[in-house]
Amino acid sequence: xxxxxxxxxxxxxxxxxxxxxxxxxxxxxxxxxxNFDEQTKGTHAAFVKFSAPWCGHCQxxxxxxxDLAKTVHTDYKGVRVGTVNCDQHREFCEMFQVQGxxxxxxxxxxxxxxxxxxxxxxxxxxYDTLLAFLExxxxxxxxxx
Numbered sequence: 404x405x406x407x408x409x410x411x412x413x414x415x416x417x418x419x420x421x422x423x424x425x426x427x428x429x430x431x432x433x434x435x436x437x438n439f440d441e442q443t444k445g446t447h448a449a450f451v452k453f454s455a456p457w458c459g460h461c462q463x464x465x466x467x468x469x470d471l472a473k474t475v476h477t478d479y480k481g482v483r484v485g486t487v488n489c490d491q492h493r494e495f496c497e498m499f500q501v502q503g504x505x506x507x508x509x510x511x512x513x514x515x516x517x518x519x520x521x522x523x524x525x526x527x528x529x530y531d532t533l534l535a536f537l538e539x540x541x542x543x544x545x546x547x548x
Contacts, residue, residue, distance in 0.1 A: 443510075447516070450509050450533075451486070468484070479545060482544075507528070
């Protein structure tokens with residue numbers, strides 16, 4: 404169990420936070436109707452995979468999705484990459500009119516973007532295409548050096 408204030412000076416520096424956060428899993432966040440607002444608070448976009456455990460296409464894209472989440476959560480700020488298990492959270496998925504799996508939806512914060520209409524990702528489900536999509540949509544903000 405780590406302590407964010409590593410040097411005990413009562414303040415958490417950027418370096419201390421990055422070291423602390425680096426110990427956390429940077430992969431996709433498990434999202435539910437109950438934790439969605441909390442998990443996306445302070446972000447300006449959420450890229451969400453609505454999936455089901457029995458879905459073959461979802462399993463095939465698990466690694467590129469995990470790699471994307473690690474890149475986005477480590478190298479950029481303000482975007483949360485997450486996954487919703489629609490078998491467990493059917494009502495939450497129905498709110499977003501999910502018809503098939505996987506459904507990839509980019510949700511933008513209306514306070515940050517003039518057009519905050521959710522965008523459905525419908526291209527090849529590989530790492531490069533997923534990352535390029537986030538760049539094209541203008542949601543990736545580089546971390547301050």
